[in-house]
Amino acid sequence: MFRIDRRLAANIEWPLLLLTVLLVGCGLMTILSATYNEAQPFSSHFIKQAIWAGAGFAGLLIAMIFDYRLLHRYGYVVYVAAVFLLVVVHVAGTDGGGARRWIGLGPVSLQPSEFMKIAMVIVLATNLHRWAGGAYLSLRKLLAPIALFVVPGFLILRQPDLGTTILLGLVAFSVLLVAGLRLRIVLLAALVVGPALPVAWQQLKPYQQARITSFLNPQADPLGAGYHVLQSKIAIGSGMVHGKGYLQGTQNSLHFLPEQHTDFVFSVFAEEWGFVGALVLLGLYAALILRGLVIASKAKDNLGALLAAGLIATVFWQVFINIAMTSGSMPVVGITLPFLSYGGSSLMALLTSIGLVMNVSMRRHVY
Amino acid sequence: MFGSHEVPNELRRRLSITSAAVVVALLLLVLRLWALQIVQGEEMSVLSENNRIRMRRMAATRGRIVDRHGKVLVESEASYDAILVPEDARDLEGMVETLAQYLDQSTAETTAILERAAGRPRFQEIVLKRDLAWEEVVAIETHQTELPGVTVNVTPKRYYPEGVSLAHVLGYVGEVTREDLERSKTYRSGDLIGKSGLEQVFDGKLRGVNGGRHVEVDALGRELRVLDKVDATAGQTLVLSVDLDLQRAAEQALGNRVGAVVALDPNNGDVLAMASHPSFDPNLFNGGIRQTDWKELVDHPRKPMTQRAFRGQYPPGSTFKFVVAAAALEEGTINPFTGIHCGGSHRLGRRNFRCWRAGGHGRVNVVQALAQSCDVFFYQVGQKLGIDTIARYARAFGLGAPTGIVLGNEKGGIIPDRQWKLDNMKEPWYPGETLPVAIGQGYVTATPLQMAHAVGGLAVGRRYRPRLVLRTEDVEGTIVETLPAELVSGLDIKASVLDEVRQGLVQVVNSSGGTGRNAAVEGIVVAGKTGTSQVVTLGRKRIKALDMPWQHRDHAWFVAFAPAEAPEVAMAVLLEHADGGGGKVAAPVAGAVLNEYFRLKQLRGPSRYVQN
Numbered sequence: 001m002f003r004i005d006r007r008l009a010a011n012i013e014w015p016l017l018l019l020t021v022l023l024v025g026c027g028l029m030t031i032l033s034a035t036y037n038e039a040q041p042f043s044s045h046f047i048k049q050a051i052w053a054g055a056g057f058a059g060l061l062i063a064m065i066f067d068y069r070l071l072h073r074y075g076y077v078v079y080v081a082a083v084f085l086l087v088v089v090h091v092a093g094t095d096g097g098g099a100r101r102w103i104g105l106g107p108v109s110l111q112p113s114e115f116m117k118i119a120m121v122i123v124l125a126t127n128l129h130r131w132a133g134g135a136y137l138s139l140r141k142l143l144a145p146i147a148l149f150v151v152p153g154f155l156i157l158r159q160p161d162l163g164t165t166i167l168l169g170l171v172a173f174s175v176l177l178v179a180g181l182r183l184r185i186v187l188l189a190a191l192v193v194g195p196a197l198p199v200a201w202q203q204l205k206p207y208q209q210a211r212i213t214s215f216l217n218p219q220a221d222p223l224g225a226g227y228h229v230l231q232s233k234i235a236i237g238s239g240m241v242h243g244k245g246y247l248q249g250t251q252n253s254l255h256f257l258p259e260q261h262t263d264f265v266f267s268v269f270a271e272e273w274g275f276v277g278a279l280v281l282l283g284l285y286a287a288l289i290l291r292g293l294v295i296a297s298k299a300k301d302n303l304g305a306l307l308a309a310g311l312i313a314t315v316f317w318q319v320f321i322n323i324a325m326t327s328g329s330m331p332v333v334g335i336t337l338p339f340l341s342y343g344g345s346s347l348m349a350l351l352t353s354i355g356l357v358m359n360v361s362m363r364r365h366v367y
Numbered sequence: 368m369f370g371s372h373e374v375p376n377e378l379r380r381r382l383s384i385t386s387a388a389v390v391v392a393l394l395l396l397v398l399r400l401w402a403l404q405i406v407q408g409e410e411m412s413v414l415s416e417n418n419r420i421r422m423r424r425m426a427a428t429r430g431r432i433v434d435r436h437g438k439v440l441v442e443s444e445a446s447y448d449a450i451l452v453p454e455d456a457r458d459l460e461g462m463v464e465t466l467a468q469y470l471d472q473s474t475a476e477t478t479a480i481l482e483r484a485a486g487r488p489r490f491q492e493i494v495l496k497r498d499l500a501w502e503e504v505v506a507i508e509t510h511q512t513e514l515p516g517v518t519v520n521v522t523p524k525r526y527y528p529e530g531v532s533l534a535h536v537l538g539y540v541g542e543v544t545r546e547d548l549e550r551s552k553t554y555r556s557g558d559l560i561g562k563s564g565l566e567q568v569f570d571g572k573l574r575g576v577n578g579g580r581h582v583e584v585d586a587l588g589r590e591l592r593v594l595d596k597v598d599a600t601a602g603q604t605l606v607l608s609v610d611l612d613l614q615r616a617a618e619q620a621l622g623n624r625v626g627a628v629v630a631l632d633p634n635n636g637d638v639l640a641m642a643s644h645p646s647f648d649p650n651l652f653n654g655g656i657r658q659t660d661w662k663e664l665v666d667h668p669r670k671p672m673t674q675r676a677f678r679g680q681y682p683p684g685s686t687f688k689f690v691v692a693a694a695a696l697e698e699g700t701i702n703p704f705t706g707i708h709c710g711g712s713h714r715l716g717r718r719n720f721r722c723w724r725a726g727g728h729g730r731v732n733v734v735q736a737l738a739q740s741c742d743v744f745f746y747q748v749g750q751k752l753g754i755d756t757i758a759r760y761a762r763a764f765g766l767g768a769p770t771g772i773v774l775g776n777e778k779g780g781i782i783p784d785r786q787w788k789l790d791n792m793k794e795p796w797y798p799g800e801t802l803p804v805a806i807g808q809g810y811v812t813a814t815p816l817q818m819a820h821a822v823g824g825l826a827v828g829r830r831y832r833p834r835l836v837l838r839t840e841d842v843e844g845t846i847v848e849t850l851p852a853e854l855v856s857g858l859d860i861k862a863s864v865l866d867e868v869r870q871g872l873v874q875v876v877n878s879s880g881g882t883g884r885n886a887a888v889e890g891i892v893v894a895g896k897t898g899t900s901q902v903v904t905l906g907r908k909r910i911k912a913l914d915m916p917w918q919h920r921d922h923a924w925f926v927a928f929a930p931a932e933a934p935e936v937a938m939a940v941l942l943e944h945a946d947g948g949g950g951k952v953a954a955p956v957a958g959a960v961l962n963e964y965f966r967l968k969q970l971r972g973p974s975r976y977v978q979n
Contacts, residue, residue: 133375178381230581230594237403237411271415275404279397286393290386297374297382305374309382316389323396327403 013295013361019288020060020354023339024053024347026269026281031342033247034261034268045261045342052344056351063355067363068304075126079148082119085112086155093159101159111345113156113164118353120168121310123148124175129302132179145176163334167317174313175306178296228264233328235267236278243274261342263334266326285319285338288312295361304360311353314338414583423492423582423590424555426522427575430602432537432565434611435637435837439528441537441566446524446653447504449495453481455516455584465513469506472496483545494542494557498524498653524653525559525566531646533614535674536607536774536835538564539649541656562652565605565835568773572839572847575602603839603847608637616963617642620956626942627675627815630960633823633928633937635852636831638772640960641816643679645671677770677777680812681941684898684949685740685882686926687761687807689825689868692733694760695748696864703867706730709743713802720746720802723899737871738881740897742806749805754796757804758784763858764821765830766813771855772833780817783810807898815939818926822896823937825872826928828865830855872896873931876954883925885954888962892931895957897949898924920944925953929961936964 028050035043071078085103089112093100102109124145131141149172157165177186238244261268270278292312299305315338322337324330336343338350403411432441449470456462463481467474477495484493499507499519507519525540541562543554553571554560560574561567578599583591617628617640630640645667651660664672673679695701711727713720722728722742728735736744749757761767767782781787783804785796803809813821816833824830832853839847858865872894875883882897900922923945928937938960940953 133378133381174385178378178385180377180381233403234411234415236400237407238415240404240408240412270400270404275400278400278404282393282397282400286390289389293382293386293389297379299374302374302378305378305382309385313385316392320392320396324399327396327399329399 008362008366011362011365013358016288016291016295016354016358016361019284019291020339020351023284023288024056024351026284027265027340027347028053029246030265030269030272030340031261033272034265034342036247048344049342049347052347053351055344056348059348060351060355060358063352064358064362066359068307068356068359069301069363071122071126071307072303075122079119079123082112082116083152083155085110086116086152088112089159090155101161108344111343113152113159113161113168114343114345114349115352116152116156117164117168117171117314118311118349118356120149120152120171121175121307121314121353124172124179125303125306125310128175128179129306132302132306134180136182137176137180142176142181145172148172161334163321166333167314167321167335170317171310171314174317175310178309178313179306229326229328229332232264232267232326235264236270236327239271239274239277241275243270243272243277246272248272262336263322263332263341264326265341266323266337269340282319282323285315289316289319292357295357295364298364299360300364300366304363308357308360311357314353315350423520423580424557425578425580425599426558427577427599428523428601429525429540429559429575430573430604430839432573432605432607434607434609434614436610437606438611440533440607440609440611441525441527443523444526446498446522448497448520448522449499449503449507450492450518450520451481451495452492452516457515462514462516465510466495466517469510469514470496470503471500492520492557494520497522525649526653527649529611530648530650532611532618533609533641534564534646534649535643535676536564536609536641537649538562538566538568539652540566541652564774565607568775569605569836569839573602573605576600601842603841604844605839606837608632608639608834608837609641610639610967612967613960613964614640614642616640617960618644620959621942624942624952625669625675625944626940627679628938628940628956628960629676629815629819630936630938630964631819631823631833633827633831633934636820636823636834637837637852638833638835639936639964641676641835643673643675645669647671674774675815675941675943677772677774677814677816679941679943680778680780680814681922681924681943682809682811682900683766683807683813683818684900684922684924685742685807686818686822686896686898686924686939686949687811687813688737688740688745688805689872689896689926690761690764690766690821691745691749691752691757691805692737692871693764693825693860693864693868694752694757696733696867697760697860698752698756700748700751701733703734704732706732707736707744707747709736709741711743713743713746715746715750715799715802718799733867734871734874735880737868737896738874738878740875740882745805746802749801750798752805754801754804755784757801758782758787760860761811763856763860764824765855766811766817766821770816770820770833771853772816773835777816778814780813781810808901815941817939818924818941819937819939822926822928822939823934824858825865825868826894826934826937828860828862829857869894869931872928876927882950883927883954885950886925886927886958886961888929888958888965891929891961891965893927893929893958893961894931894934895925895927895954897954898922898926899948899950900924902944918944920946921948923947923949923951923953925949925957927957927961929965936961 028046031049032046035045089100089103092103094102094104094109101111101113103112127144127148131137149169153165153168156168269281289312292308296305296308296312299308318335318338321330321333321335325332325335336346339347428443431439433439453459463474463477466477480495481493504519507514507517527537539562540559543558543560547560548554555577561570566573576599578597580596581594583594613630617630621628621642621644625644628640628642631638647664708730709722709728711722711725723740727743728739728741731739731741731744761782767780769777769779788794788796800809804811820830820833832855834850834852836850838849841847873892875881875897876886876893876895883895886893886895902919902921923942925940926938928934938957940956942953945952
């Protein structure tokens with residue numbers, strides 16, 4: 001089972017791996033800049049992230065070599081384990097920034113919600129692969145996937161982590177969409193709910209709005225958030241066409257940017273590399289995502305297709321939301337930029353995801 | 368077979384659509400970046416080079432506190448504050464020197480403020496002095512160029528138009544301390560928050576949500592233009608159950624004497640008046656209380672910062688007798704016709720317990736014993752009941768535990784029993800200790816609020832948690848939240864028993880031999896009970912109050928409810944170390960407050976008062 005077949009080795013998905021390596025490289029480079037100071041050029045953040053990248057590539061390798069079809073049997077086990085870790089966070093997690101998201105293990109701390117994203121895709125692929133591509137999913141068939149989302153979704157919302165909850169929902173929705181959610185129903189729902197939400201929001205009094213936002217995201221200071229976005233927009237915009245050059249971003253070095261190495265790392269990148277650099281970065285993401293979707297449609301079976309599509313969807317949504325958020329087109333919900341933002345669990349989970357996609361790709365010719 | 372696909376066509380179709388959607392979404396991002404970096408790039412570069420974007424907080428107007436008829440108890444006024452952004456001051460020490468010429472504040476004080484603000488985020492403003500005098504505002508505005516970084520900001524400040532009136536209930540505000548900031552993430556440095564009383568308990572509702580402006584400033588820190596703005600949301604208004612007119616009457620009746628007056632509506636627990644004298648002026652705390660003022664308040668021998676109405680614990684004296692009477696009737700120890708002879712004293716073992724009337728009351732039944740406050744009657748009854756039964760009934764009336772008023776640090780008084788003695792003194796209960804308890808002496812203590820609560824329970828047969836806040840409203844006057852009356856418990860005592868005890872209290876005020884005739888109100892049947900609780904044991908001597916040092920004098924009590932047939936107000940009056948007994952000095956206070964209550968009621972019409 002874990003023996004690497006020569007035929008498999010020949011089918012390694014090099015383009016995806018190369019894109020991943022490039023993005024991780026961009027990430028390390030930007031974190032170095034975001035946390036740079038002359039006295040100590042290699043910040044502890046940079047060093048930690050580099051170590052995590054190494055561990056992540058090991059994870060990628062492991063995720064690649066076993067046969068993903070084992071998930072037919074063990075998909076639910078993975079899911080239950082991930083949910084269990086979320087419960088552990090509630091009971092024995094460590095707090096930070098007003099939320100409880102981490103499990104401390106000696107020098108490292110894990111953020112189980114990051115791994116929940118993978119488990120979510122795995123369990124939905126396991127659950128839906130029998131029907132995918134056939135008739136539209138009936139309401140009855142939707143019940144199990146919805147329940148599978150609601151449990152971890154609720155646990156993560158309680159941490160509280162609104163951003164990751166939304167992301168988990170979008171990922172689940174994406175898998176359902178690919179698996180055969182009736183587009184007409186989705187469009188209808190979007191048409192009804194979409195415009196109704198802002199209208200309903202307007203009806204609320206300011207203190208009610210404040211109550212809801214503070215319920216969903218208690219540690220956010222609405223005013224502070226506005227300030228952060230303004231500074232982020234200034235940073236991105238002032239990069240102009242060519243950028244200010246590596247390590248030359250002023251917004252960042254004067255600490256005007258909040259969380260410049262996590263949520264707002266894109267602002268640092270765009271300030272230093274300008275519109276041209278941002279285009280290159282977006283190009284790398286586009287290539288990675290589209291390549292992932294091609295792997296999905298060439299997969300051996302439905303399980304592989306849904307797995308690859310769901311994992312890639314995670315990357316897409318994070319890129320889209322994070323850049324929209326840092327460029328001031330979306331409320332700040334605290335979603336990181338894949339491969340670039342600082343965060344060990346996040347990087348580890350992403351590289352494992354890529355490993356799984358490569359796993360699917362490698363076995364497309366195997367019976 | 369090589370190259371064949373088992374993934375259905377429909378799935379692949381959906382994946383193709385997804386790919387197209389991804390491309391569109393990423394192009395939207397490119398468009399957004401093009402707008403920011405190419406179209407607005409120049410503008411953003413200018414902003415980023417100067418680092419001239421500041422966030423100026425706009426403090427939310429703190430909510431008002433009004434009485435049940437909408438009369439203002441606390442409101443917010445404009446205060447002109449001197450603020451500083453140290454990063455804009457090129458020469459901080461020089462600036463502090465210059466500032467001393469224009470502000471009535473020493474350089475040492477200013478330096479201390481700056482030191483306290485150390486460690487704050489860059490470019491965050493520091494409040495140098497609140498509530499500037501007009502001359503100071505003008506001086507800073509005209510000497511702006513000498514004071515780079517210093518500006519004048521308008522913020523709300525607290526104003527208590529009634530001054531010392533109700534101060535213990537309302538509380539006061541002050542600037543957040545570093546400990547407050549660490550405790551709660553919702554505070555920001557420089558915020559004014561409630562530090563005591565309702566200001567503290569309802570801080571979250573009163574405070575509102577601060578707004579702010581993102582402004583572009585020049586090199587001196589002066590605003591050039593506002594980039595965007597989030598309006599502050601004013602805090603909610605607290606509507607109290609207190610009737611300011613009745614509160615004033617209570618304070619006036621207390622006058623300069625040390626003590627407390629509590630008036631409740633026994634039908635729903637509404638606190639109609641709660642006075643405690645001496646009091647303090649919460650306006651002193653605006654913008655930080657001066658050291659000398661604080662010292663004066665804390666060192667004052669009569670302790671003006673002490674809230675006597677619900678934190679002062681005193682032996683309830685003879686007011687406690689209605690509890691013992693109810694216990695004895697309910698337990699069948701006596702019936703309404705049981706007569707006990709009072710010869711002026713009662714002997715237990717080798718000790719002689721005296722009645723307050725040296726000559727004795729003769730043969731009295733329970734109503735007469737209450738009316739004339741006969742001690743011997745209650746010594747005998749109490750002895751038969753035993754301490755544990757007395758304690759059980761006292762607790763049923765809400766004594767021995769806090770009443771649950773929203774204000775913090777409420778005291779619960781003491782209702783002793785065997786277990787309590789064992790726990791607290793490591794000693795068994797001696798029979799001789801029951802007798803003082805039966806007349807509200809010995810270990811028993813209660814707060815004035817508890818006594819008003821208990822007598823209100825007697826009046827209507829059930830107890831409500833004292834309610835201070837009726838509802839909260841937003842700025843437009845729309846009700847945000849209504850706080851319902853909370854029934855604590857029924858009394859679980861026979862109606863006939865309660866009637867008998869009430870009859871006794873009616874006789875206290877209305878019979879010729881009653882001890883509380885000074886509380887009578889014309890046209891209304893008042894029920895009440897006097898109490899005089901000893902502070903020191905005098906042994907055999909009977910000394911006039913005025914001949915004793917102040918702190919050794921007795922406390923004078925009066926509890927009451929009215930109208931006796933359909934009670935709508937329950938009261939307790941306590942005068943600390945008074946110059947006379949409860950009937951002589953406390954009953955007139957209750958009478959004056961009740962008189963005002965019924966005068967106001969007639970003035971306003973009955974409907975204004977009914978509120979659940």
